[in-house]
Amino acid sequence: MSTTTADSVERGTKSSKAPKDHKKPTAAALKGAIQLGIGYAVGNLSSKPDRDVLMQDFSMVESVFLPSEGSNLTPAHHYPDFRLKTYAPLAFRYFRELFGIKPDDYLYSMCNEPLIELTNPGASSSWFYLTSDDEFIIKTVQHKEAEFLQKLLPGYYMNLNQNPRTLLPKFYGLYCIQCSGVTVRVVVMNNVLPRAMKMHYKYDLKGSSYKRRASRKERLKSSPTFKDLDFQEMHEGLHFDPDTYSALMKTLQRDCRVLESFKIMDYSLLLGIHVSDRKQLVRANRCDSRKGQKVLYSTALESIQGNAKASEPAADDDTLGGIPAQHKDEKLLIFLGIIDILQSYRFIKKVEHSWKALVHDGDTVSVHRPGFYADRFLKFMGSIVFKKMHPLRGASSKRKKNSFYAVKSASQEFLSPLKEEKSEEKKAQSLDNLDGDCNEARRASSSTIALDDPLASLSGSPADSELDVYLV
Incomplete structure (x- = not known):
């Protein structure tokens, strides 16, 4: 040797x-x-x-x-x-x-x-x-x-x-x-998606729109992997309780800043959705699968619960570590992880983006400078894919009958963390600011992440930097 x-x-x-x-x-x-x-x-x-x-x-x-x-x-x-x-x-x-x-x-x-x-x-x-x-x-x-x-x-x-x-x-x-x-x-x-849990939907999400639709060949597969445009056509967002939503977005923000610090872009969020109401949990080899869960922080739920004890098992083994969520009247289990992180923003990627930007809207293509890519990725996840639920108070009986929760737009809750009494005009202004140019000088001058407010950096906080890693 x-x-x-x-x-x-x-x-x-x-x-x-x-x-x-x-x-x-x-x-x-x-x-x-x-x-x-x-x-x-x-x-x-x-x-x-x-x-x-x-x-x-x-x-x-x-x-x-x-x-x-x-x-x-x-x-x-x-x-x-x-x-x-x-x-x-x-x-x-x-x-x-x-x-x-x-x-x-x-x-x-x-x-x-x-x-x-x-x-x-x-x-x-x-x-x-x-x-x-x-x-x-x-x-x-x-x-x-x-x-x-x-x-x-x-x-x-x-x-x-x-x-x-x-x-x-x-x-x-x-x-x-x-x-x-x-x-x-x-x-x-x-392994992000356990085989013992039936994934009714799978997505590879980047937060871009250029060529972000599953091909006809992919759609014909028994378990296709869809993309960003498919998600927007098929779903109205995945809704989480406030604590879970906050923990999830805080984790995503921290991870994206890590990747940005390494000048990594073009990564994806691999998202698996199990519809609990359909009772289609795969029973084969379930005992082996449970026995095999040896790795700490390996499940989606463990990965985002920073205050939970590692030794504590999930409340229900049937969840296999999935994150509880809701879509309309359906109860869901969400499995997710960031993948494909071994893409650095080198010369070839800069040339690729410049060429695509001549033909298409530069902000819609997936290849982008790392800072802009991270902000766009977080904006898409926090406003389109993941949303926060709030208890319904003082609404009409008709509305209560249709839904136990009133869903607030996550684009307001996540991208513009202002108080509820502030005007909608200010909230819209904050959201528009995120779509503008990414201020690289501001980001370079910051070396820490404000973890107490997971969304602060997206609305212009100076705590916008640091760390990176991972690949697939």
């Missing part, structure tokens, strides 16, 4: 010692090699003593060759010979411990059963695999994405230490498999 820095490993990727005279491995062989490689890496790491994470740990890469006949360091296997590279192993071990993942549980999840292949609704060519216990997602990433993630690790470390409750992706490992001339890089993350 060899240990090198990230730069030396990446420069040497093309000159790998892995055999190149074999035909390309099958998908099944690659899946098996991924599981075997991760199992070997975790087992080997267990022999290393625990210690504090040092700065150089974020850039370290361990490399080992695993021949099919085995060696004095590696087990024999029935896959083609392959080389395994483990990125920042000590740092990722710390992240797993932070989320309460024991090495034996991680090994069991990753290696006990064959991985389940998932479809990819996005524009990327990534492959997605799910562990049989529903805990972890394994996603293939490009070389630049893996490199970007490793550069993010120090900031990711700082962010998780400050706030482990986040809707950003939870990263548990980064690996590279080189087999018969094929190089596959994979990242292990948390």
Whole structure:
């Protein structure tokens, strides 16, 4: 086994010692090699003593060759010979411990059963695999994405230490498999949408409108993933009780400022909606799914409840950690997480936005400067997707009969946190201001987030900055 820095490993990727005279491995062989490689890496790491994470740990890469006949360091296997590279192993071990993942549980999840292949609704060519216990997602990433993630690790470390409750992706490992001339890089993350819960609707939301409608091919799937324009046509917003709404928007705001500080954009909110009234909870393997919920802060409800105790289970196991919500007269469970965070606003993205802005309204396309992207994303989530419920008081009996709650526009509650007695004209003015130019100088001069008022920064608060991270 060899240990090198990230730069030396990446420069040497093309000159790998892995055999190149074999035909390309099958998908099944690659899946098996991924599981075997991760199992070997975790087992080997267990022999290393625990210690504090040092700065150089974020850039370290361990490399080992695993021949099919085995060696004095590696087990024999029935896959083609392959080389395994483990990125920042000590740092990722710390992240797993932070989320309460024991090495034996991680090994069991990753290696006990064959991985389940998932479809990819996005524009990327990534492959997605799910562990049989529903805990972890394994996603293939490009070389630049893996490199970007490793550069993010120090900031990711700082962010998780400050706030482990986040809707950003939870990263548990980064690996590279080189087999018969094929190089596959994979990242292990948390699973946002549990299979044991029927998702009646799935959305990939960015807060933009340009080409943000599911394709005809996607709509024909048994479980399609819709987009922003589809949501606006199919729903009138998801309504939460005031405390839940506040916690959700506070978490989203904090996470977006983290991403902005890293100059990350083009991320999405993956949203799964289960309609509780339809009684379509998938019973198969439910016991296994509950048993598999080992990871702290892994559910949507845990991710936004900053004051809740981690050891406290959900009130009803049938919710599987979903966030209670309401749409019209239907009771819902919401599952969500921010995905696709490995897109930095580099030159190629600046050129892409400039070209699209010549043809389309520049404010509607998804590729944008990070500050504007974050503000537009939060505005869309807080005014269109998520809304706050208030008890109905003093309304007519007819109105009471139709709805127990009077729903206030979240665009007023979230984007313009003014007192109720202030005029509607002032509220509209505050909302219009958000659609204007993003004041980068104002944002750069601020280094903290006003968490006591999750919406303050959107209406012009100087507390508009700091932090970043995550990818998918």
